[in-house]
Amino acid sequence: MKRWNGWGNVNTDYPVPVSAQAYLANLFGSLDPQPDADYKTVLKSLPTSRLPAHPLVDSSAEARLTHARGQSLPDWVALRSGRIPVFPDGVAYPQTEEDVRTLIVYAQKAGAKVIPYGGGTSVAGHINPLKSDTPVLTLSLERMTRLLDLDEFGRTATFEAGVTGPELEQVLQVRGYTLGHYPQSHEYSTLGGWIATRSSGQQSYKYGRIEQLFAGGRMETPRGQIELPHFPASAAGPDIKEMILGSEGRMGVITQAKVKVRRLPEAEEFYGVFFPSWEQGAEAVRQIAQEEIQVSMLS
Ligand SMILES: Cc1cc2nc3c(=O)[nH]c(=O)nc-3n(C[C@H](O)[C@H](O)[C@H](O)COP(=O)(O)OP(=O)(O)OC[C@H]3O[C@@H](n4cnc5c(N)ncnc54)[C@H](O)[C@@H]3O)c2cc1C
Known part of the structure; x- marks a missing residue:
């Protein structure tokens, strides 16, 4: 299951190693992390939805909370502290283009703003509703995932x-x-x-x-x-x-x-190359790029 207040699956955890904790404590003083806000308590804090009922719209607190924020640092701070100022008023999960059209018409009639939502991985506040007098409908595409056509001739x-x-x-x-x-x-x-x-x-x-x-x-x-x-x-x-x-x-x-x-390539190989200095690394990258040497990843 996807984590509600951060990145990744709840079953995958990367605890901060003891050595890193010591390093951070040395830099910032004793570490005293605040406990995360409790999911059920945050759910109870949601205001009532301003959207009229519709069979395609889920106005439950769970749906609205889990679509309220993206994955930026301010988003994580908001989610982990439970201080989330604005929520969408409802979330819809269209399955067809027809559903999307229906929901846009519904939103127009309700005077609501629509936020298209893909994976919610934005780090720029794209999918966060802003405080406003008009209701907000978040439209998640998570049920529209099919391959419709593969044209092998035209690739x-x-x-x-x-x-x-x-x-x-x-x-x-x-x-x-x-x-x-x-x-x-x-x-x-x-x-x-x-x-x-x-x-x-x-x-x-x-x-x-x-x-x-x-x-x-x-x-x-x-x-x-x-x-x-x-x-x-x-x-x-x-x-x-x-x-x-x-x-x-x-x-x-x-x-x-x-x-x-x-x-698909027949074979793919990745190598890490270490240079003695930044300047030598940057020069190697410049030459590889300008000589158009075929590599897929260069960072
Ligand atoms: C850990 C991490 C690593 C990242 N690495 C990269 C990276 O390497 N390269 C990179 O470019 N970005 C990266 N990002 C940023 C983010 O993942 C990208 O911007 C990504 O393209 C967003 O896709 P999404 O489906 O999650 O969109 P969302 O976050 O759901 O939405 C982003 C914006 O697109 C709009 N949108 C989404 N779906 C639709 C749709 N079907 N129709 C119309 N509008 C739509 C939304 O309204 C919103 O404005 C990273 C983010 C994180 C958290």
């Missing part, structure tokens, strides 16, 4: 936008393909979230950043559906995909996306 795959990194790679890799997009939040972040935040991964040096992999898709907006067709490179006018990349949920809900995929 593209179309997925529903809520697919997470591991789900997407697993589905592709059993078919002999990879997207190769590995942000460090890969475990929980989603295809729609990567596009909406112009994400970059550890192996983007070889496979390309998400803007180079995003080849088309669909978005639901308050004004209707936007189709983002997959054209070959074109010189005709601006590319509307550029408006969607990095749109941070402000233009609508990305419901599906077509991405460029590659054949």
Whole structure:
């Protein structure tokens, strides 16, 4: 189960080693960590939802608390201290584009703001509702995860936008393909979230950043559906995909996306190389990049 007040699964823990505790105590004085806020107590602190009831909207305290914050340090401090000033008024889990359209119309009628929610791994406050007189509906894509099409000839795959990194790679890799997009939040972040935040991964040096992999898709907006067709490179006018990349949920809900995929490499090897000085390391990186030597990861 995902941790409600921090990163990762509740069954995976990394306690601070004794040596690190001693090091920190030496730097900051005696360590006296505050106990975490109690989940059940925080649940009781939620204000009443301002949204009208709807069969697709979950207004339970659990749903609203677990979608209230992302994964930045201020988010963790808020969650672990139990001092969370604002919550969404409800959370919806659409399963189809039709559901997304229904929910946007519902939100319009209720005068509510909509926050599209992928994996909630934002470190920039993207998915945190702000204090406002209008209610907030968080729209989680977690039930829209299917592979819709794999075009082996054109080397593209179309997925529903809520697919997470591991789900997407697993589905592709059993078919002999990879997207190769590995942000460090890969475990929980989603295809729609990567596009909406112009994400970059550890192996983007070889496979390309998400803007180079995003080849088309669909978005639901308050004004209707936007189709983002997959054209070959074109010189005709601006590319509307550029408006969607990095749109941070402000233009609508990305419901599906077509991405460029590659054949899985036959072998992959990773080496760590230590340089005597920073300058020598930086010089090696410069030469590798400028000589266009094929590596997938260089950090
Ligand atoms: C430990 C950690 C490591 C990270 N490493 C990286 C990294 O290596 N590279 C990197 O680029 N980022 C990294 N991030 C930041 C974050 O993971 C990325 O911004 C990621 O792309 C967010 O994806 P998400 O699905 O979690 O989106 P969310 O956090 O749920 O949402 C982020 C924004 O995208 C919008 N959004 C999400 N889904 C949709 C959708 N379907 N339609 C429209 N808008 C949508 C939301 O409204 C919000 O504005 C890291 C974060 C953490 C916590």
